[in-house]
Amino acid sequence: MLAQYVYSAKIGMFRIVRHGRRWRSMLDMQEVDRHDSAESALEALRLNWPHARLPARIADWRYVPELALAHSRVSGEPATRWRLAG
Numbered sequence: 001m002l003a004q005y006v007y008s009a010k011i012g013m014f015r016i017v018r019h020g021r022r023w024r025s026m027l028d029m030q031e032v033d034r035h036d037s038a039e040s041a042l043e044a045l046r047l048n049w050p051h052a053r054l055p056a057r058i059a060d061w062r063y064v065p066e067l068a069l070a071h072s073r074v075s076g077e078p079a080t081r082w083r084l085a086g
Contacts, residue, residue: 002066007062012028013027
């Protein structure tokens with residue numbers, strides 16, 4: 001998983017995702033634009049969706065560091081299935 005800032009609003013999940021040296025601004029799973037910094041992505045999202053009341057400071061967004069969910073990845077090994085007695 002890539003490093004990202006996340007903010008949940010009534011109209012959807014806003015995300016600012018690091019992609020290489022650039023940042024993607026996203027609404028739900030749709031990419032809106034690409035930016036040189038997380039702050040410029042935030043500014044563009046706030047201009048496009050003023051009614052979403054997004055926080056003005058990137059520090060007020062939830063930060064999810066890169067590989068934060070690596071421990072929850074699905075294993076390639078087959079799962080053990082339990083049979084129901086019957």
